[in-house]
Amino acid sequence: MAAVHPFKHRVSGLLALADVRMDGERDWDLQVHDERLYARLLAEGSLGLGEGYMDGCWDTRNLDGLLTRLLQAQLDQRVHGWHWVLDGLRAHLTNLQTRWRSREVGERHYDLGNDLYRAMLGQWMVYSCGYWAHVDDLDAAQEAKLDLVCRKLGLRPGMHVLDIGCGWGEALKFAAERYRVSGVGITISKEQAAFARELCAGLPVEIRVQDYRELHEPFDRILSIGMFEHVGVRNYRTYFDVVRRCLRDDPATGGGLFLLHTIGTNISATHTDPWIGRYIFPNSMLPSAAQIASAVEGRFVVEDWHGFGPDYDRTLQAWRNNVEAAWDHLPPRYDERFRRMWRFYLAASMATFRSRRSQLWQIVMSPRGVPGGLTAVR
Missing domain, CATH: 3.40.50.150 (Vaccinia Virus protein VP39)
Incomplete structure (x- = not known):
């Protein structure tokens, strides 16, 4: 039996809050092509999700439908990622729009x-x-x-x-x-x-x-x-x-x-x-x-x-x-x-x-x- 990726269960639980399944059959379900995606999502939040899609790590038949469900479930608030913290610090310390x-x-x-x-x-x-x-x-x-x-x-x-x-x-x-x-x-x-x-x-x-x-x-x-x-x-x-x-x-x-x-x-x-x-x-x-x-x-x-x-x-x-x-x-x-x-x-x-x-x-x-x-x- 193949080993289960250590972060898969956690990511699956988060997605379930938005009624999204990994490798499910519904149009808005998320199809995973690269299991490194799980760690990226937990560490980087929306940046990992977007870059993972760009890199072909995952797909879905209804991209806007999937992303709408994630936002409605406020998953972006649960998984910020370290980039969000860093960007907040930069905005606090500097004027980003000089x-x-x-x-x-x-x-x-x-x-x-x-x-x-x-x-x-x-x-x-x-x-x-x-x-x-x-x-x-x-x-x-x-x-x-x-x-x-x-x-x-x-x-x-x-x-x-x-x-x-x-x-x-x-x-x-x-x-x-x-x-x-x-x-x-x-x-x-x-x-x-x-x-x-x-x-x-x-x-x-x-x-x-x-x-x-x-x-x-x-x-x-x-x-x-x-x-x-x-x-x-x-x-x-x-x-x-x-x-x-x-x-x-x-x-x-x-x-x-x-x-x-x-x-x-x-x-x-x-x-x-x-x-x-x-x-x-x-x-x-x-x-x-x-x-x-x-x-x-x-x-x-x-x-x-x-x-x-x-x-x-x-x-x-x-x-x-x-x-x-x-x-x-x-x-x-x-x-x-x-x-x-x-x-x-x-x-x-x-x-x-x-x-x-x-x-x-x-x-x-x-x-x-x-x-x-x-x-x-x-």
């Missing part, structure tokens, strides 16, 4: 290749949650989200708009074409900036590779979509100070408006999951409502706080469908290990929203408060 460090995510993630993102994101090069309230496909959901942002900001012809973290420029292009505004977009990604400049050619839009802390000019409206996740709690007050100094302030109208579109989390933290930090978004972290509210205090009046986190699950599923259909047509640098990494990233992201561990918020703020209040737009 101007120098902030460029790392641009180089390692957003500069991976516009070919990958074009294949995954669809008609609109928008790398953030779509708005599915009244539509049923990805392209329509992204168009609806862009229009929702413009309507919430009350854009009018002639306004000058700033987009902090403009990505590939789609939001500014949309606003310039449909609402006849001018604008400035900043990004830390050279690949994104080059694409955005070409996309917005001929429009009154300027695209810069620039850190948000370098901004010192006035705008009528400011928006930031999917960038705040890279700011870090040590810099939240600085971030809102920058927005405050750049937003035109007319006491008669309550000043301009700022829209923050960000993923959020239910519990305040100082750093991200170790696997996400190593392979996807270095030096990132998700804000809690408490952290945002604390940083905003004394700087802005919150006019509207709109949550639609479940829409991100649908957005991620659409992205997965797109990229799975495109793998064979993408360059060989996206090899099998990269594909497994990307699948794990998308599935894990689905799981965080499906389990309601992550949220999606659009928050509209004004410097002084809109007289009579701001009518909520949906």
Whole structure:
């Protein structure tokens, strides 16, 4: 009789708490190919789980279903791994999102290749949650989200708009074409900036590779979509100070408006999951409502706080469908290990929203408060 790996029983017991079996027959069960996985899981937690999948140590027929069950059972809280402790110590001792460090995510993630993102994101090069309230496909959901942002900001012809973290420029292009505004977009990604400049050619839009802390000019409206996740709690007050100094302030109208579109989390933290930090978004972290509210205090009046986190699950599923259909047509640098990494990233992201561990918020703020209040737009 073959010897049983000394950690197998312990791992099996933990998985049972999530109704997951090793080598079971259900779609979400975990198929183990390398028994060294057991020690990796107990020592490294989510990092060992993600790297083990990348290395082919395990598989499942329903990756997002499996990961959702693990999160719902809070197994990530039971098995942190030593990397989580080390990352927490680093976040306590240092600012992980300095101007120098902030460029790392641009180089390692957003500069991976516009070919990958074009294949995954669809008609609109928008790398953030779509708005599915009244539509049923990805392209329509992204168009609806862009229009929702413009309507919430009350854009009018002639306004000058700033987009902090403009990505590939789609939001500014949309606003310039449909609402006849001018604008400035900043990004830390050279690949994104080059694409955005070409996309917005001929429009009154300027695209810069620039850190948000370098901004010192006035705008009528400011928006930031999917960038705040890279700011870090040590810099939240600085971030809102920058927005405050750049937003035109007319006491008669309550000043301009700022829209923050960000993923959020239910519990305040100082750093991200170790696997996400190593392979996807270095030096990132998700804000809690408490952290945002604390940083905003004394700087802005919150006019509207709109949550639609479940829409991100649908957005991620659409992205997965797109990229799975495109793998064979993408360059060989996206090899099998990269594909497994990307699948794990998308599935894990689905799981965080499906389990309601992550949220999606659009928050509209004004410097002084809109007289009579701001009518909520949906």
